[in-house]
Amino acid sequence: SLNIQLKPYSKRVWCIVCVLQPKPENAITVAVSSRVLFNMDTEQQISQQKGMEAYLKYQMEHEVEPFVPGPAFPFVKALEAVNTQLRVLYPGSEELFDVVLMTNNHATVGIRLINSINHHKLSVERFCMTGGNSPIGYLKAYHTNLYLSANSTKVIEALEEGIAAATIFRPEKAVEVSETQLRVAFDGDAVLFSDESERIFKTQEKLFNNKFKNESFLLSFLNRFLESLGKLQKKFYAKDQRMECPIRTYLVTARSAASSGTRALKTLRSWGLETDEALFLAGAPKGPMLAKIKPHIFFDDQMFHIEGAAELGTVAAHVPYGIAKTLSPKQAKDTKQSTSFTK
Numbered sequence: 001s002l003n004i005q006l007k008p009y010s011k012r013v014w015c016i017v018c019v020l021q022p023k024p025e026n027a028i029t030v031a032v033s034s035r036v037l038f039n040m041d042t043e044q045q046i047s048q049q050k051g052m053e054a055y056l057k058y059q060m061e062h063e064v065e066p067f068v069p070g071p072a073f074p075f076v077k078a079l080e081a082v083n084t085q086l087r088v089l090y091p092g093s094e095e096l097f098d099v100v101l102m103t104n105n106h107a108t109v110g111i112r113l114i115n116s117i118n119h120h121k122l123s124v125e126r127f128c129m130t131g132g133n134s135p136i137g138y139l140k141a142y143h144t145n146l147y148l149s150a151n152s153t154k155v156i157e158a159l160e161e162g163i164a165a166a167t168i169f170r171p172e173k174a175v176e177v178s179e180t181q182l183r184v185a186f187d188g189d190a191v192l193f194s195d196e197s198e199r200i201f202k203t204q205e206k207l208f209n210n211k212f213k214n215e216s217f218l219l220s221f222l223n224r225f226l227e228s229l230g231k232l233q234k235k236f237y238a239k240d241q242r243m244e245c246p247i248r249t250y251l252v253t254a255r256s257a258a259s260s261g262t263r264a265l266k267t268l269r270s271w272g273l274e275t276d277e278a279l280f281l282a283g284a285p286k287g288p289m290l291a292k293i294k295p296h297i298f299f300d301d302q303m304f305h306i307e308g309a310a311e312l313g314t315v316a317a318h319v320p321y322g323i324a325k326t327l328s329p330k331q332a333k334d335t336k337q338s339t340s341f342t343k
Contacts, residue, residue: 021125022094025143028228030079031128033135033149034103036168037076038067038116052132056108063112066119071170071315072148073120075296078182080123082232082246089239095232100126100142102135102149139163146225148317156320164222166299166317169306175313177294184229185250185295185314186222187286187305188264222299222319223271230273249275250293254305256282287312 034040047055079097086096099122101113107129117124128138136157139147147158147165158165177183229247236245251264257280268275279289287308290298298309301319309316 022096022098026094027096027098027143028225028232029098029100029142029144029146030076031100031102031139031142031144031147032072032076033151033154034101034105034109034113035150036070036072036148037101038070038073038113040067040070056106059109059112063115065112066116067112069120071168072297074177075148075182075315076122076124077179078177078296081180082182083123085246086232086235089241090235093235095235098126099124100128100144102128102138102142102144102147104130104132104135106131136161145228146222152318152320155318159320164225166222166319168297169310169316169318171310171313171315173313175291175294177296181246181248183248183250183293183295184226185252185290185293185298186226187298187300187302188251188253188255188260226273227271230271233274234272248277249273250295251275251278252281252286252289252293252298253279254281254283254286256280287314290314 035044043055043058046058076099079099083096086093101117101124103109103113105113110127110129113127113129126142128135128142130138134154134157136154139158139161140163144158144163147155147163148168149155149158149165150168152167155165155167226249229249233245233247233249236242236247251268253260253264255261255264261278261280265275265278277293281289285308286298286300286305290309291312291314295314297317298314299317299319300306300309303318306316306318
């Protein structure tokens with residue numbers, strides 16, 4: 001698969017640049033829904049209030065108008081920035097990020113989606129438009145490593161299929177993030193590590209601090225994606241690019257360093273992920289720290305951390321896995337509205 005682009009060679013000469021798309025089995029595939037890649041609030045409202053035919057008609061009438069960026073847009077741009085640097089250091093390598101647009105939109109809407117991707121100069125070549133049916137069954141066929149959606153029901157279905165997934169929530173204010181460095185922040189409990197530690201900590205904190213003090217955490221689904229980040233980081237380190245590495249990871253946890261720090265860091269290291277920064281907050285709110293980090297995405301399993309992050313401008317991704325997966329009334333209402341044809 002070739003992505004052919006025109007690039008200015010000089011003021012008078014343009015050259016054709018052919019970018020080889022990686023094979024799905026070799027790439028780190030991130031599947032995103034159309035509603036998290038673009039802002040489709042107007043279209044969603046039409047779908048809910050007037051039905052599918054009015055929705056499709058509106059899309060066709062406005063297909064030359066590009067969608068504006070959605071909450072996952074900066075994340076996708078950052079993935080592409082990493083790919084650009086990897087191609088310079090490792091020409092021909094297929095260990096790259098590959099973004100797939102995964103949507104239950106009808107193919108009719110595909111024209112506007114393609115126009116929007118071209119308008120914003122995104123390198124998204126793989127599409128899956130399922131015409132109202134759930135796209136979850138296609139995730140494994142696309143070798144998906146991470147699935148991001150605005151619909152929590154679809155996210156839970158993906159998790160049940162063994163695929164790392166999270167529900168994206170739009171921040172309440174716009175914050176500029178890096179265009180050259182991918183920044184990924186994550187909590188530990190039930191997001192990176194297994195739900196076992198979270199259940200014990202919630203119900204028997206004293207037992208957790210003693211029995212599990214020197215043991216490693218078990219992995220959860222998101223570990224597979226973060227492990228892939230670690231592998232790409234090492235490709236930059238191998239070229240003596242540690243300080244210039246365009247991938248930076250952050251562990252941001254409400255736990256204290258005394259009770260959980262050693263085990264968490266050793267577990268991450270055993271998986272090959274050398275997290276760049278680790279913040280053990282001992283119960284302090286995460287929002288202000290995340291506002292300082294300015295990550296492209298922050299993964300957490302507890303809704304009050306998601307809400308606190310979103311309030312201060314962070315794109316937060318809820319992993320509805322384990323004991324803390326319950327949505328708050330506010331977020332449950334928001335995600336319930338995502339069951340239209342704009343997912």
